[in-house]
Amino acid sequence: MKVFQRLSSPFVTFVERFYPDPFVFVILLTLLTFLLTFGLTDTTPVESIQYWGGGLSALLTFMGQLSITLVTAHALAHTDVVKKGLSSLAKVPRNTFQAYFLVVIISGLANLFAWSLGLVVGAIIAKQVALEGDKKGLNIHYPLLVASAYAGFVIWHMGYSSSSALFVATEGHILEESMGILPVTETIFTSWNIAIALVTLLAIAIVCPLMHPEKNIFRLKADVIEQEARRKSTIKAGESILDDEVTLEAAGTTEARTTPNESTFGDMFDNSRFLILVFGSMVLGYLIHWFRTKGFNLNLNIVNWTFLMMGMLLARSPKHYVELISDASKLLGPILLQYPFYAGIMGLIKDAGLVQIMSDAFAQIATADTLPFLAFLSSGIVNMFVPSGGGQWVVQGPVFIEAANQLGTDHSLIVMGVAYGDQWTNMIQPFWTIPLLAIANLDMRRIMGYTFVILLVTLVTFGGGLLLLGAG
Numbered sequence: 001m002k003v004f005q006r007l008s009s010p011f012v013t014f015v016e017r018f019y020p021d022p023f024v025f026v027i028l029l030t031l032l033t034f035l036l037t038f039g040l041t042d043t044t045p046v047e048s049i050q051y052w053g054g055g056l057s058a059l060l061t062f063m064g065q066l067s068i069t070l071v072t073a074h075a076l077a078h079t080d081v082v083k084k085g086l087s088s089l090a091k092v093p094r095n096t097f098q099a100y101f102l103v104v105i106i107s108g109l110a111n112l113f114a115w116s117l118g119l120v121v122g123a124i125i126a127k128q129v130a131l132e133g134d135k136k137g138l139n140i141h142y143p144l145l146v147a148s149a150y151a152g153f154v155i156w157h158m159g160y161s162s163s164s165a166l167f168v169a170t171e172g173h174i175l176e177e178s179m180g181i182l183p184v185t186e187t188i189f190t191s192w193n194i195a196i197a198l199v200t201l202l203a204i205a206i207v208c209p210l211m212h213p214e215k216n217i218f219r220l221k222a223d224v225i226e227q228e229a230r231r232k233s234t235i236k237a238g239e240s241i242l243d244d245e246v247t248l249e250a251a252g253t254t255e256a257r258t259t260p261n262e263s264t265f266g267d268m269f270d271n272s273r274f275l276i277l278v279f280g281s282m283v284l285g286y287l288i289h290w291f292r293t294k295g296f297n298l299n300l301n302i303v304n305w306t307f308l309m310m311g312m313l314l315a316r317s318p319k320h321y322v323e324l325i326s327d328a329s330k331l332l333g334p335i336l337l338q339y340p341f342y343a344g345i346m347g348l349i350k351d352a353g354l355v356q357i358m359s360d361a362f363a364q365i366a367t368a369d370t371l372p373f374l375a376f377l378s379s380g381i382v383n384m385f386v387p388s389g390g391g392q393w394v395v396q397g398p399v400f401i402e403a404a405n406q407l408g409t410d411h412s413l414i415v416m417g418v419a420y421g422d423q424w425t426n427m428i429q430p431f432w433t434i435p436l437l438a439i440a441n442l443d444m445r446r447i448m449g450y451t452f453v454i455l456l457v458t459l460v461t462f463g464g465g466l467l468l469l470g471a472g
Helices: 004-017 022-040 043-053 061-077 080-090 096-113 115-138 143-160 164-169 193-208 222-228 265-270 272-296 302-314 318-329 333-350 353-366 370-381 389-407 411-427 431-441 448-472
Strands: none
Touching: 004 193, 004 302, 022 043, 022 370, 022 431, 043 333, 043 353, 061 080, 061 302, 061 318, 061 333, 061 431, 080 096, 080 115, 080 302, 096 115, 096 143, 096 193, 096 302, 115 143, 115 431, 143 164, 143 193, 143 411, 143 431, 143 448, 164 389, 164 411, 193 333, 193 448, 222 448, 265 318, 265 370, 272 318, 302 318, 333 353, 333 389, 333 431, 353 370, 353 389, 370 411, 370 448, 389 411
16 A cells, blocks of 8 residues: 555654754744743733743653653663563564554554653664664665654553542542542543554554655665765764664674673672662562552652652663663753743643643533543644643643533543544654664654644544544
8 A cells, every 4th residue: 555655754754854952952842832832921021931930840840750761661671581572573573564563563562561662672673673673684674664763652641650540540639629539440440541542552553553664764784874975865974873872783882882790799799680689679579569558549659759660670780770771861951951941831831821722722612522632633723832741630630620520521531532633643742752762773753744744643543532532
């Protein structure tokens, strides 16, 4: 089927020519938000600057949680057991269709467990599959393979780390008086949410291989990279997407650099497997106590401690785990640089009333049946300005829960409608591509043309699912 090749082609061309760098994107988005504020509200320029500046520090706590999530998930994905498992999986595909299909499935399942792990695992499995495919002579288009890994991210909010669902399941949340506590068994663990997630995952796993270009195949191979650079591609000379840390036989992996040296008393402790197992077991003990006393009560901190525990239990030694964390910390800079500015945008659109205006516009035309779908569309728009599931729920949740109370709409559909919208437009919002592309060593413009198509496909699965549920 060439229809998806033709469909993706103009998007690929558009992104490569016109999409800015992610940091430039947030600058332009900030300016657009100010213009919308001046055009749609009575907020003065001085008040706008005040709202924006006041919001810059609003997500510092979440930034700390995000940092722990990313580094512990990255470290876990680079432990011996996990890497060997991914390497074995990468040898499975026998043709290009299977290569793209496998990367989507692995990435999607990992994202259902946790978005942070999914981004890391997706990038690693894409590289491994590309390298194995090159050995087998498969004509794999590396940017599309990485786009397939990012496509799996589109269902993250339907799984274990769903921030909106975890937020309303936590005692004391800001909407408890109007909606009570909504356990995860009524949101992410419902049969309808699981069904929509699986249908979506299967759909994109089929669509991604169908976008495989017939010409200009960009393979994960050094000589091809040099040829692409000479043709003035978006990959500049010297920016090789092959590095020693991810090749299957590389001697320069993090694990290979951790050479035990017990020449001193201190080195004996540094390289002690026993010590890291004891420490990891302590965290495991706390998690067991948590779930035993609080039930299946998940939040971002518990997810983080889960990654920490698993990483330590699978690491070779304290020194090895520190090196894994050190490698992971290199990814944080671009993310931490942008997050205060997105927090500033969030502060501006919240305090100036922009979110209220957008959400009210959708809520006012809604019926009890269509409110979840309109919450989804509204959330997709807001996500372009506030790429944070938890932050989005804080600013949009009150509007749609109030509308749900008036119309008699199931609260769980509203929570997941907002969640679906948040994950949906991530396919054209470059913020979350940063950690994945940092590992894949690829420019954002190389993949986002393909993820535009995923945006269209998931509009059907998410939007259609919510309309059917609302009508039922």
